[in-house]
Amino acid sequence: MTDTPCNGAVIASDEFCRVLNLLCPMHVLLDATGHVVQVGPTLQKLRPDAPMQGRRVLELFDLQRPRRVSSMADLHAIAGQKLHLEMRDAPHTRLKGVLAPLPSGGGAVINLSFGISVLDAVRDYALTSADFAATDLTMEMLYLVEAKSAAMEASRQLNQRLQGAKIAAEEQAFTDTLTGLKNRRALDYILDRLCHDHVPFTLMHLDLDYFKAVNDTHGHAAGDHVLQQAARAMLGQIRKNDIVARVGGDEFILLLLDLDDRAVLDGIAERVIGRIEEPVPFNGKSCRISASIGIAFWSPEACLSPAELIEQADMALYAAKDAGRAQHRFYDSGAGAQTAAE
């Protein structure tokens, strides 16, 4: 057994070199002049066609932190510190390292690792588990990276499906979530059913007046509260089988079944408007709104489509608005104009 390992310079024994290869497959053994005497098998695998042995270590690696290291004496001075290095030729793999001086002869060992760049390194250099020391946690880390990616992907897919299901459920819902009234979708369905079943009914199109001012002055929370109170006001004035739907931000449609008596409808419309005009307290403030209503009739004989009926109610509603709001108007089929209720 001789003490002339690697390339002749007596720096370390054969046994020591074998120990280094086993425990630190990414080490660089340096002589007193900073030349590479031995390099760990995994580190050499990064440059299979360019033997590192015999070259100056600072030619192979750019020491990025700490800076201003150009000699072996400088290197000895930073022994024990964490080193940040980068390979000088491409691919410029980043490495972490630490230098330990040899007990005699002026040489040193630098042990290197990939740090967080290990993921790229494994791919770039086709590394296998045999390239890492048996105690190295890299394999566990790679395992975790893959396992977590798979779990995240499963979670992502679940979220996507839930999102799709939520949208589908909303699309299929018949209820306005804020007021608990029927929504536009439900109304369309009911209108079709009523027309199909030849049930005569009266349609009231109600639009809140001054609602925007409440929203702007007191905020959306106040606006939402006012909408809920308005919904309650409407529900309080209709019969059990009648229907109230919220069809827009501050627009509602009431369907009154088997009812076409104008005097009764006058009463209902006036009471609904009256109730809606009652001040709504909210957070110590008082919110005041009103409502305009346009009314149109549907009978099996008239042969109106739901869209035509709503259009007639709209015309009556505009007439009520034009007349100064806070009132109701009937659509007059004879003249195509609107007649005042009062």
Next chain:
Amino acid sequence: MHGLINRSIQSFVCQTYGDDLWRRIMRHADLGYDEFESMLSYEDAITYQVLDLLGADLSRDRDDLLEDLGTYLVSHPELEGLRRLLRFAGTSYSEFLHSLDDLPDRTRLAVADLHLPRMELREHTPGQFSLTCYPGIPGFGHVIMGVLRAMADDYGALVMLQHEGQKDGVEVLSIALVDMRFAEGRQFDLGAGLAS
């Protein structure tokens, strides 16, 4: 039961026997849904109800189905990720066998609420092992049988496996490793699973 397990069964049935059979089974089960979500949790009884309906429909033993499930988990291309995770355990089949003790812990690192039964490998004579699967998931030993069989192919090892039955929920498998390097085996490229 963890949704991942139920979802695996669903995936196994759909890929092996077709979507129609799966829908039929789920209709019979009358659960109100016909797909399992891998990240949700389900009553254990549901899993065994589905397995029993499946066994009845295919006229097959539940144990056999579970072993097929295990094989499917490792060998189907759609579940390449799982095979890779298992291959991380060791570079040879024997190392893989010895890593089974760690499998429940490894699994929990990946999915914190997925609890697999504890396993214990004993080497009686060189190449002659027994694997004890402790209680937790009835029939788990049969799934592991399928996994071990498929992983042997993966490593290119020749093994003989036998389920020695269960007692008080403890299942024992005997494993005879005849030849570690019987065939070529499949490649395990360490970097292949990492996004580029």
